[in-house]
Amino acid sequence: MERRVVITGLGVVAPNGVGLEDFKSALKEGRSGIQFDQQLADLQFSCQVSGTPPIDKDHLKKYFTDLELRNFNSTGIMYGVIAGLDAWKDAGLEISDGENPDWDSGTIFGTGTSGIEKFRESIYKIDALQTRKLGSTAVSQTMNSGISAYLGGKLGLGNQVTTNSSACTTGTESILMAFDRIKSGKAKRILAGSTSDSGPYIWAGFDAIKVCNFKSNDHPEKASRPMSASAAGFVPGSGAGALVIEDLESALARNAKIYCEILGGNLNSGGQRDGGSMTAPNSVAVQKCVKDAILESGIEPKDIDYISGHLTATSKDATEIKNLAEALNRSGKNFPYINSLKALTGHCLSGAGSIEAVATxxxxxxxxxxxxxxxxxxxxxxxxxxxxxxxxxKFLEKELNIAAKVSFGFGDVNGCVIFKKYS
Known part of the structure; x- marks a missing residue:
């Protein structure tokens, strides 16, 4: 028997808000978290603004021991652990402290890279013949599955514990992977999400290929301009989003708060064919992804009230809108409401899909x-x-019933997930 799947917990670490309440206020106010980045200026980046979550040492100590924080500099793992533990707490779940792990609970938590600063530190120490000074956490910080391993250990998870990676579609993919596992009865709950490291060693490649906005260094909050005629490229960002995705029966049994239901979704690839490339979407595949997500969800295109777009403030924004309009067969005033969180956070790369899903x-x-x-x-x-x-x-109060989150990533990979108010 296929199970209904709901969301019972949320956590977020974003440039414009750390924690649900701060993040929600930023959404309602239209408050940007993009600021001038002196480090990028010192390194002579063209784009000298970024969206970096405001995390201080006192905040970190609420989630990590002093021993864990010694020689710890993987921002992606930091963001992911904070968002993940917050989501677990928000869901009203306890941390497994018995002899056995929680066999019913797991995590699928994605990332693009892990511990890039630790890699840099390691390279310098190895070249200086100081291999023995790398420390005991060099491996766990730099392996891609470091984020899921940290969360699995902190929460005592005994079901699937893994890390996925599919560029900017990573977060949406992790949600749908968790949805499939719960729907099939292989787990009762999965902590799903994604995270991204911050800093110049992550963002340099994008600056080099000139996809970042270098025209707004003097006006950081105006720099990220999705759907604007004056959009001049994306602003690099970072952070993490986390969602506790749970079997409805399990959620009801423990009287959990339910945010919404996942109706279905779809993941596909354009195969870098028919106009698709490493950086450009195959429009046929994008439209098919959305259509198939709607089909699996058992709804009609007309039922969608709101779309959280991918919309990166590049030349592809218009292409995305065209693809969505054709996939839904809705245009003009008949199109759903749509927005782009990237105007407020920048493009959080592998963390984008999950942060934007929390916002959705x-x-x-x-x-x-x-x-x-x-x-x-x-x-x-x-x-x-x-x-x-x-x-x-402007902020708009609107009764919403069904929302779609779309993500499109490097490598011509696509994701669409459909959420519905729980009833």
Missing amino acids: ILQLTENFIAPNINCEDLNPEITSIIDAECIPQ
Whole structure:
């Protein structure tokens, strides 16, 4: 018997808000977390602004022991552990402290890279013949599965504990992987999410290929401009989002708070064919991904009230809107409301899908749409497809029932997940 799957816990570490309440306030206010980044300026980056979560040492000590923090510099693992533990607590779940792990609970927590600063430190020490000074956590910080391993150990998880990676689609993919595992009865709950390291050694490659905005260094909060005619590239960001995804029966049995239900979704690839490439989407595949997600969810395109777009503030924004309009067969004023969190956070790379999913669920459950900032000059290619009213630029209270989160990543990979208010 296939099970219904719900979300019972949320956690977030974002450039514009750490913790659910701070993040939710930032969404409603349209508050940006993008700031001037002196380190990028010192390193002569073209883009000298970034979205970096404001985490201090006192905050870290709530989640890590002093021993764990010794020689610890993997920001991705830090963000992921904080978001993951917060989501677990938000779901009202206890940490397994018995002799055996919790066989019913696991984690699928994605990342793009892990511990890039630790890699850098290790390279310098090895070259200086100081291999023995690498420390005991060099491996756990730099292996890609480090984030899921840390969460698995801290929570005592005995079900599947793994890390997925599919560029900017990573977070959405982790949600759908967890959904499939629970729906099939292989787990009662999965802590799903994704995280991304921060800093110049992550962002340099994007700066080098000139996809980042270098025209707004003097105006950081105006730098990320999805759907704008003056969009000039994305702003690099980082952070983590986490969701406790659970079997409905299990959630009801423990009287858990339920945010929403996952109806279904889809993952696919354009195979870098028919216009698709390492950096560009195959439009046929994008449209198929959305159509198949709707089909699996048992709804009609007209049922979608709101879309959390991928929308990175590049030339592909108009292509994304066109693909969505064609997949839904909805245009003009008939198109759903849509926004892009990246205007407030920058592009959090492998952490983007899960952070944006948390934002999607908060908007769905509390009936509001966060404002699209920095697009007062809407791209005419976009407004020729959908009406400007579908892109609210001020906080909007709106009854929502079904929302879609879409993600499109390097390598021509796509993801779409459909959320519905629980009833």
